[in-house]
Amino acid sequence: MSPSAPARGATPRGIEPFQVSLERFEGPLDLLLHLIRSQDIDIFDIPIARITAQFVRTLEDDLEMMPIERAGEFLEMAATLVRIKAQLLLPRPEQPDWDEDPRAELVRRLLEYEHFQDVVHVLEGAEAQRGRHFGKGYIEGRPVPALAPVELELTLADFLSVAARIPEPAPPIEIRPPSQTVTVNEKVSLLRRLLAKAKRVSFDRLFRPWGTRAHAVAALLAALELAKQQALRIEQVKPFASIWLLPGDRNQAPPAAATTETAEGTE
Amino acid sequence: MKVEQIVEATLFASQTPLTADEVARADENLVAESVVEAIQVLRDVYEASERAFQIYQLGDGYQILTRPEYAPYLERFDSVPRAPHLSPAALETLAIIAYRNPIGRIEIEEVRGVSASSVLRTLLDWELVEVVGRGEGLGRPLLYGVTRMFLEHFGLKDLSDLPAPDELPVVLGELQQAMEAEVEEVEPEAEEDGATESAPREEAEGEGH
Numbered sequence: 001m002s003p004s005a006p007a008r009g010a011t012p013r014g015i016e017p018f019q020v021s022l023e024r025f026e027g028p029l030d031l032l033l034h035l036i037r038s039q040d041i042d043i044f045d046i047p048i049a050r051i052t053a054q055f056v057r058t059l060e061d062d063l064e065m066m067p068i069e070r071a072g073e074f075l076e077m078a079a080t081l082v083r084i085k086a087q088l089l090l091p092r093p094e095q096p097d098w099d100e101d102p103r104a105e106l107v108r109r110l111l112e113y114e115h116f117q118d119v120v121h122v123l124e125g126a127e128a129q130r131g132r133h134f135g136k137g138y139i140e141g142r143p144v145p146a147l148a149p150v151e152l153e154l155t156l157a158d159f160l161s162v163a164a165r166i167p168e169p170a171p172p173i174e175i176r177p178p179s180q181t182v183t184v185n186e187k188v189s190l191l192r193r194l195l196a197k198a199k200r201v202s203f204d205r206l207f208r209p210w211g212t213r214a215h216a217v218a219a220l221l222a223a224l225e226l227a228k229q230q231a232l233r234i235e236q237v238k239p240f241a242s243i244w245l246l247p248g249d250r251n252q253a254p255p256a257a258a259t260t261e262t263a264e265g266t267e
Numbered sequence: 268m269k270v271e272q273i274v275e276a277t278l279f280a281s282q283t284p285l286t287a288d289e290v291a292r293a294d295e296n297l298v299a300e301s302v303v304e305a306i307q308v309l310r311d312v313y314e315a316s317e318r319a320f321q322i323y324q325l326g327d328g329y330q331i332l333t334r335p336e337y338a339p340y341l342e343r344f345d346s347v348p349r350a351p352h353l354s355p356a357a358l359e360t361l362a363i364i365a366y367r368n369p370i371g372r373i374e375i376e377e378v379r380g381v382s383a384s385s386v387l388r389t390l391l392d393w394e395l396v397e398v399v400g401r402g403e404g405l406g407r408p409l410l411y412g413v414t415r416m417f418l419e420h421f422g423l424k425d426l427s428d429l430p431a432p433d434e435l436p437v438v439l440g441e442l443q444q445a446m447e448a449e450v451e452e453v454e455p456e457a458e459e460d461g462a463t464e465s466a467p468r469e470e471a472e473g474e475g476h
Contacts, residue, residue: 026355026356026381027379027381028381029379030380073380109377109378112378113378113379115432115435116359116362116366116379117359118435119362119365119366119435120355120358120359122430123353123361123362123421124358126421126422126423126428126429127352127353127358127421129335129422130420130421130422131352132335132338133323133332133333133334133338133422134337134341135282135283135330135331135333136279136281136282137282138344139344140344
């Protein structure tokens with residue numbers, strides 16, 4: 001899309017001096033308006049060929065560096081300009097009506113854009129004026145004094161000696177699980193096992209290792225049960241003396257019970 | 268306690284503009300009208316006594332602000348960040364919205380010749396514009412208008428503080444006149460065509476549906 005030969009008597013003069021950077025411009029309309037206004041061109045009689053050439057020339061330098069969306073906006077305008085130029089070259093009706101001038105829509109947009117640039121100037125002025133009024137809180141309150149930096153006056157040895165004084169963490173507190181259910185049958189088999197090995201068994205031995213009332217109750221019930229079966233005899237010399245359990249006439253330990261019991265049974 | 272002093276205390280204590288209704292909450296006996304009257308009295312008092320501040324109307328709110336001639340002194344205290352200046356793109360977009368209120372994104376882009384979606388998002392974030400409705404066109408596009416914050420940012424009472432469109436240097440009517448002149452020059456009977464062409468914007472917006 002190189003600038004083609006100047007049409008309708010427009011000359012390429014003026015192309016060279018207009019080396020402007022696209023960054024300055026908000027968009028294609030901004031650039032176009034700059035080209036027109038800076039050359040004192042009558043906006044109602046835009047030399048499309050010359051302006052198109054200048055427009056495209058400006059694009060060529062910066063287009064590759066532009067984000068694609070922005071580039072597209074400029075290219076769209078370039079295409080519009082080329083289209084207008086082509087339409088101007090077509091044979092036209094005898095009376096050139098403004099409505100049929102291919103440039104009319106572009107001129108309308110340019111003027112509208114320029115109109116809003118004036119509004120922008122008004123807003124800029126208002127913004128600057130507003131910026132000269134200050135409300136409460138503009139100046140910060142009493143300054144907070146900054147904390148003075150403190151030198152670290154500690155050697156590694158100091159640090160370690162302090163660290164050594166920190167006590168070891170206390171051992172975790174043991175938590176006994178709640179006692180399991182004690183069955184009379186367990187005590188029965190324990191009692192049978194002990195009697196099989198010993199001539200006599202102290203009643204205490206049946207529950208003291210566990211130290212709970214439930215074990216004592218279960219042991220007593222077991223002893224009474226076995227006594228009822230005449231598997232053992234209970235002897236007590238006098239009230240509150242030790243209770244001894246002795247094998248009865250029918251003491252026979254069931255073979256299965258021995259393996260499941262715990263190790264407390266050892267002497 | 269005089270009404271003026273209650274109003275003065277309320278405005279003095281506020282860091283943002285307060286509407287007359289908001290000020291009136293300070294006392295059961297206050298109504299918006301008496302607040303407005305009191306503000307006028309206070310303004311005259313400040314003026315007469317050459318106070319360094321004045322009560323300014325920003326949008327529908329009132330705020331005590333320093334007079335502009337003291338700005339050079341206050342600007343030496345740069346501890347507080349200043350309100351940012353808006354970018355050219357933001358100003359352009361705001362200009363269009365302020366004058367064509369309410370207006371859709373497509374119409375804004377037609378005027379600017381560039382995309383407006385990201386700048387619109389920024390302006391919405393800053394609460395300088397807001398969605399004021401939906402258009403009649405395809406997909407019922409969102410319509411935007413400027414906000415109270417816009418008026419506060421630019422120090423305007425309302426949009427009529429901005430110059431009327433025909434007071435601006437480039438008047439859109441210029442195009443209309445030029446067109447009509449050209450049409451008359453060539454073919455006087457084509458005048459009504461020129462007249463309809465001269466108001467393309469309203470036509471375009473109305474045709475959307």
